[in-house]
Amino acid sequence: xxxxxxxxxxxxxxxxxxxxxxxxxxxxxxxxxxxxxxxxxxxxxxxxxxxxxxxxxxxxxxxxxxxxxxxxxxxxxxxxxxxxxxxxxxxxxxxxxxxxxxxxxxxxxxxxxxxxxxxxxxxxxxxxxxxxxxxxxxxxxxxxxxxxxxxxxxxxxxxxxxxxxxxxxxxxxxxxxxxxxxxxxxxxxxxxxxxxxxxxxxxxxxxxxxxxxxxxxxxxxxxxxxxxxxxxxxxxxxxxxxxxxxxxxxxxxxxxxxxxxxxxxxxxxxxxxxxxxxxxxxxxxxxxxxxxxxxxxxxxxxxxxxxxxxxxxxxxxxxxxxxxxxxxxxxxxxxxxxxxxxxxxxxxxxxxxxxxxxxxxxx
Numbered sequence: 478x479x480x481x482x483x484x485x486x487x488x489x490x491x492x493x494x495x496x497x498x499x500x501x502x503x504x505x506x507x508x509x510x511x512x513x514x515x516x517x518x519x520x521x522x523x524x525x526x527x528x529x530x531x532x533x534x535x536x537x538x539x540x541x542x543x544x545x546x547x548x549x550x551x552x553x554x555x556x557x558x559x560x561x562x563x564x565x566x567x568x569x570x571x572x573x574x575x576x577x578x579x580x581x582x583x584x585x586x587x588x589x590x591x592x593x594x595x596x597x598x599x600x601x602x603x604x605x606x607x608x609x610x611x612x613x614x615x616x617x618x619x620x621x622x623x624x625x626x627x628x629x630x631x632x633x634x635x636x637x638x639x640x641x642x643x644x645x646x647x648x649x650x651x652x653x654x655x656x657x658x659x660x661x662x663x664x665x666x667x668x669x670x671x672x673x674x675x676x677x678x679x680x681x682x683x684x685x686x687x688x689x690x691x692x693x694x695x696x697x698x699x700x701x702x703x704x705x706x707x708x709x710x711x712x713x714x715x716x717x718x719x720x721x722x723x724x725x726x727x728x729x730x731x732x733x734x735x736x737x738x739x740x741x742x743x744x745x746x747x748x749x750x751x752x753x754x755x756x757x758x759x760x761x762x763x764x765x766x767x768x769x770x771x772x773x774x775x776x777x778x779x780x781x782x783x784x785x786x787x788x789x790x791x792x793x794x795x796x797x798x799x800x801x802x803x804x805x806x807x808x809x810x811x812x813x814x815x816x817x818x819x820x821x822x823x824x825x826x827x828x829x830x831x832x833x834x835x836x837x838x839x840x
Contacts, residue, residue, distance in 0.1 A: 544814035564730030570628030697796030
């Protein structure tokens with residue numbers, strides 16, 4: 478049976494696109510890997526984040542803002558349909574600073590970006606005393622913070638579960654444990670998997686994260702993406718001690734404090750290291766001294782998917798029309814935009830968002 482769309486990659490990006498297409502009435506088959514695949518969707522920090530995005534490309538900032546604004550409705554609909562509470566909070570988030578110099582330099586960049594965005598960049602600067610009123614556990618080494626009011630966080634594993642459940646509920650097919658070895662187009666797309674499975678579709682979306690580096694060139698894409706390791710720690714469950722998330726730590730909906738993340742150029746090595754964990758723990762304790770006596774219960778690492786300039790890639794293949802590459806390192810933040818707005822881009826409707834600056838032509 479032929480689907481309207483085949484989605485190669487069943488992480489948050491692929492499932493968000495599939496969810497949006499199913500809502501438009503299209504038939505969709507999602508082809509997902511196995512537990513040995515690199516899975517950023519299972520290892521990320523869970524931020525719905527606008528702050529610092531698009532410093533050199535304002536369109537990325539506005540694209541992130543569009544998605545953050547749509548996230549509440551997106552989350553509520555998934556919860557209503559599946560019963561999974563995604564733990565979404567959008568009360569703002571902090572960029573914490575340990576020196577006045579870095580704080581002032583960042584504010585200068587934000588002011589420039591705010592002008593580019595026509596003034597739509599709601600943030601405020603909190604000195605140490607003002608920050609302590611908001612976050613009583615903040616440490617004396619933190620000189621201040623930038624509080625951006627469009628930021629928030631959610632539970633990424635619950636998002637992944639809710640998307641998978643709702644895609645199936647709407648009639649989508651999700652094939653797990655599959656490795657795509659080739660994609661061919663002769664009138665329709667034929668996708669061949671290592672285990673002999675064959676899928677036919679009218680259009681194909683490649684959203685396989687790091688898997689796109691191998692499959693992408695055969696479909697006419699440059700796919701110039703690289704891995705970057707991020708390690709994460711999580712503590713025992715605690716009473717509420719952090720009111721808002723930051724890039725250093727956030728308190729998840731289940732009570733634990735998630736600490737992260739490193740930024741390491743180590744290729745496809747996704748191991749957790751003692752050095753990485755120690756660095757994360759030291760920074761978290763400097764920001765929130767109360768964490769010094771808290772017990773750590775888990776650690777993990779995952780590989781980010783980064784383009785050369787860090788921006789998403791949205792590209793239709795010129796060699797294989799009807800094949801699209803979608804890749805980004807902000808799959809959680811952009812999930813709502815991918816679900817609500819990308820179907821128009823894929824279908825080239827009059828409501829399609831302008832994503833030209835995110836094409837591969839920039840490389």
